[in-house]
Amino acid sequence: MIITITREFGSGGRTIAKKLADKLGYAYYDYEIVQQIAQESGFAKEYIEENGEDASSTSTFGFIWNNYGYNLSDELYVAQRNVICELADKGNCVIVGRCSDYILRDRKDVLNVFIHADFEYRKNRVVSVYGQNEFAPDKRIKDKDKRRIAYYKYYTDRKWADAKNYQLCLDSGVLGIDKCVELIEKAM
């Protein structure tokens, strides 16, 4: 069984995924995906982390071409897609983000979960988990949301927070992290 966790920035989706994997004894794939892509594709880990699930913050077009007109964003997407398919083939796991719900859409053994929370909850969580930086938490969240929605739309042609893409959507701000873990476990 494979569980994909698509999550809003600051919603605690990653923590939920980790706790769930630990509880179930499932493999947990998050930074592991970055490492394996780096190994297989030659992209730098920092580049993958920055551009692997959010549209670019530096390119006006949102996606990145090199000087020869080659589309690096697409190349990264394909590398990522291949790694996610390989990891899914290994068996029981929890996969965080990176359009994994869409990438694994033809498998029958996948439960797709979307974690979201209201803006205030995410603001507090972003500061407490990631700390302060030069940008106000409002700006950080709005920027991340915009880039993540654009990335998801571009590579999946789906709407990001559309309940119909997932079997289970949970408001972690209201329900709490541990309750979300329990509900996903029960839904399986």
Added chain:
Amino acid sequence: MIITITREFGSGGRTIAKKLADKLGYAYYDYEIVQQIAQESGFAKEYIEENGEDASSTSTFGFIWNNYGYNLSDELYVAQRNVICELADKGNCVIVGRCSDYILRDRKDVLNVFIHADFEYRKNRVVSVYGQNEFAPDKRIKDKDKRRIAYYKYYTDRKWADAKNYQLCLDSGVLGIDKCVELIEKAM
């Protein structure tokens, strides 16, 4: 505690709501709302059923004015809103549809649930539950979806299937009716 169930036509959301209310010993408001609105407003029950949560199928504008330019759709919405607020004040209950999630948005004791399912599941269910009629199930579902989405958008200015409007969204086609009841109970 109040639970609102917003549901796609044919998803089994009404059955889930009824089972949940029975299990919890909560009041269940669905046709009761229609009866009370009829009593308080003078609208015919059939009119309320036809126009209380779906945009009109007969008016080109989707909403209905009488010959004096009076907006009947708005009048029905207000009557409905008042009845839903009154029922919510009575205590523990499950309320089906009619923008109740939006109407009760300022209360702190509400759990908003969205039930959806894929098209094939809903097609089969519509025929088995409501029987055949002169229209093919495809057409019936598409028509209902369109009218319900338009109604919800008009009166709430929200997107119908947006996960962020609900604390819990469930795919009844994949999870099954009874599992949905259990998950809602657990989320409370």
